[in-house]
Amino acid sequence: xxxxxxxxxxxxxxxxxKQVGLPGVSPTLPVSITLDSGLRLAIWTLAPSxxxxxxxxxxxxxxxxxxxxxxxxxxxxxxxAQSIMLSQGGGLWPKADGTDGIVGLKGTLRLSSNGKxxxxxxxxxxxxxxxxxxNAPSPPVIxxxxxx
Numbered sequence: 211x212x213x214x215x216x217x218x219x220x221x222x223x224x225x226x227x228k229q230v231g232l233p234g235v236s237p238t239l240p241v242s243i244t245l246d247s248g249l250r251l252a253i254w255t256l257a258p259s260x261x262x263x264x265x266x267x268x269x270x271x272x273x274x275x276x277x278x279x280x281x282x283x284x285x286x287x288x289x290x291a292q293s294i295m296l297s298q299g300g301g302l303w304p305k306a307d308g309t310d311g312i313v314g315l316k317g318t319l320r321l322s323s324n325g326k327x328x329x330x331x332x333x334x335x336x337x338x339x340x341x342x343x344x345n346a347p348s349p350p351v352i353x354x355x356x357x358x
Contacts, residue, residue: 211258212273212316218251230291242290246301250282257312257334270317270331277336277343281306310338314345326353 224245229238257275264270286301314334321327328351335344 211256212275213256214254216251216253218249220250221248222246239291239293242288242292244288244290244299246284246286248282248284250280252278252280254278255312257314259316263317266320268317268319270315272313272315273334274311274313277310277312279306279308279310308338310336310343312336312343327351328353 222245226243228241228243230241231238255275255277257273259271259273261269261271282303282305284301284303286299286303288297288299290297312334313336314332316332317330319329319331321329330351333345335342337343
């Protein structure tokens with residue numbers, strides 16, 4: 211069974227106080243400017259697998275499952291001047307959710323007789339609420355064992 215969860219939540223809140231002067235007017239007007247921004251991302255995948263080949267050289271599994279993604283972006287602002295009772299604000303809060311079906315292969319290919327060098331094999335494709343997606347990372351790997 212393959213699966214993973216990724217969650218990211220970035221938030222920023224900045225408030226600045228500016229002294230605004232109008233031409234011909236000697237006192238300045240304190241104006242507060244607040245900007246809030248955020249990004250929230252959640253991805254989870256669940257893909258059960260079935261072994262179709264296992265020998266001394268390689269293993270190969272087939273998998274099928276689902277991938278869910280959720281994205282939220284927020285941008286909000288507020289301008290206020292307490293002395294003249296001015297308050298203006300607004301924002302943008304787009305969001306996107308999607309569920310995709312995925313199918314793929316995973317396994318390993320031994321590159322050395324002692325098993326220290328091997329090539330992980332993983333490739334999957336998916337479609338659903340988004341466009342087609344694919345994944346195929348396969349860097350060679352060496353394993354090290356401690357002294358026994």
